[in-house]
Amino acid sequence: MPKSQVRKKKVYTPPSDVRPTATAATGKPSPVWVPILAVSLVVLGIGWLVIYYLSATQYPVASWGYWNLAVGFGAMVASLIVFTRWK
Known part of the structure; x- marks a missing residue:
């Protein structure tokens, strides 16, 4: 029995007006202070909570009571927000 022909599919290339450009995808790198600030906020938050417990x-502040937990966790949440800006 003869072998059937294999059909080759054409490779799809999107039109040039919808193609993403290389510069738009990469963007500018973030400044040096962004990762430094984010890591500092994580260390500060964890340190605050450890000292509190x-x-x-x-x-750190006895009159604040349980608000010390809010300060520690708030610093860590702020670091997550800063980490989203890191490229």
């Missing part, structure tokens, strides 16, 4: 809620 190890000092039996006496430090």
